[in-house]
Amino acid sequence: MGAPRTLAATLLRAAVRLVPDVSREWATAMLRELDFIEGDWAALFWALGSTTAILRHAAVVWRTWLFQNGNQEAGMNNTGKKALGVGLGILSALALVGCLFAGLRIVSILFPGLGLEHSGWAYWLAVMAIPEAIFVVATVLLWRKKGPVAAGILATGLAMALHIGVHFAMR
Amino acid sequence: MKLRLSPQTLLVLDAFLDRTEDWKYGYDLSRVTGLKSGTLYPILMRMAERKLLETKWEQAEPGKPPRHMYRFTPEGLRFARATVMAHMSGGLDQVALGLVPQGLVKI
Numbered sequence: 001m002g003a004p005r006t007l008a009a010t011l012l013r014a015a016v017r018l019v020p021d022v023s024r025e026w027a028t029a030m031l032r033e034l035d036f037i038e039g040d041w042a043a044l045f046w047a048l049g050s051t052t053a054i055l056r057h058a059a060v061v062w063r064t065w066l067f068q069n070g071n072q073e074a075g076m077n078n079t080g081k082k083a084l085g086v087g088l089g090i091l092s093a094l095a096l097v098g099c100l101f102a103g104l105r106i107v108s109i110l111f112p113g114l115g116l117e118h119s120g121w122a123y124w125l126a127v128m129a130i131p132e133a134i135f136v137v138a139t140v141l142l143w144r145k146k147g148p149v150a151a152g153i154l155a156t157g158l159a160m161a162l163h164i165g166v167h168f169a170m171r
Numbered sequence: 172m173k174l175r176l177s178p179q180t181l182l183v184l185d186a187f188l189d190r191t192e193d194w195k196y197g198y199d200l201s202r203v204t205g206l207k208s209g210t211l212y213p214i215l216m217r218m219a220e221r222k223l224l225e226t227k228w229e230q231a232e233p234g235k236p237p238r239h240m241y242r243f244t245p246e247g248l249r250f251a252r253a254t255v256m257a258h259m260s261g262g263l264d265q266v267a268l269g270l271v272p273q274g275l276v277k278i
Contacts, residue, residue, distance in 0.1 A: 025226075026216055029239030030208060033198040036231075036238070046198070049209030057216055 008047030089152020223247030
C-alpha cells in the first residue's frame with residue numbers, strides 16, 4: 001500500500017471517528033469504497049473529497065445541535081446567542097488555520113523534494129498570510145448578517161497578527 | 172419550496188435511471204457520472220434524506236468488508252423520471268410549478 005493510499009485511509013478513518021452518528025454511516029460507506037479504487041492517488045483524491053463532504057454534512061448536524069441545545073437550556077437570550085456566534089467565529093478561524101497547517105504538512109510529506117519542511121515562507125504564507133486575508137474577507141462579508149461570527153473571526157485574526165508582531169519584535 | 176436541480180444532480184438521477192432495480196455503489200456512480208466524491212456524496216445524502224434513495228450494506232466480494240449500496244425508492248423513481256423528462260423537454264418549470272410532488276423538489 002503506497003503512502004497516498006495509507007494517508008487516504010487514515011483521513012477517512014479519522015472522519016469516521018470524529019463525525020456524529022448521523023454522518024458516520026456515510027463516512028464508513030466512503031471508507032469502504034477505498035478498497036475498490038484502483039490507483040493510490042485516485043484513492044487519496046477520493047478520500048479528500050469524501051472527507052470534505054462528510055465534514056460539511058457533520059457541520060450542519062453540529063450547528064443544529066448547538067443552537068437547539070442553547071435554546072433549550074437558558075431560553076437563549078440575546079447575549080448568549082452573540083457569545084455563541086463569537087465562539088463559532090473563533091472556532092471556524094482556528095479550524096481554517098489548522099486545516100491549512102495540516103495541508104502544508106501533508107504536502108511536505110507527500111512531496112519531500114519541495115523542501116517545504118524547512119521553508120519559512122511556506123509556513124508564513126499558509127499559517128499567517130492566507131488565513132489573515134481570508135479573515136478580512138470573511139469579516140467584511142459576514143459583518144452585517146452575522147455580526148457575532150464576524151467579530152469572532154476578526155478577534156482571532158487580530159490575536160494572530162498580534163502574536164506574530166510580538167514574535168518579530170522579540171527577535 | 173426552492174428548486175435547486177443542479178446539472179450534477181441530474182447526472183446522478185440519470186445514472187440511477189439506468190437499470191433501476193439494480194443496487195449501485197458510490198465509486199461506480201462516481202465513474203459513470205464523472206463526479207468526484209465530494210460532489211457525489213452530498214447529492215446521495217440529500218436524496219436519501221428525502222427518501223428518494225434506499226440504502227443497504229452488502230458483502231460485495233468475499234473477504235472484503237460490506238459496501239454501501241443505493242437504488243431508487245418508488246417515490247424517487249417517479250421523481251427522477253418526471254425530472255429527467257422535464258429537463259429533456261426543456262420544461263423544468265413543470266417541476267417548479269408543482270407537477271412533481273412538492274416535497275421532492277428541493278434536492
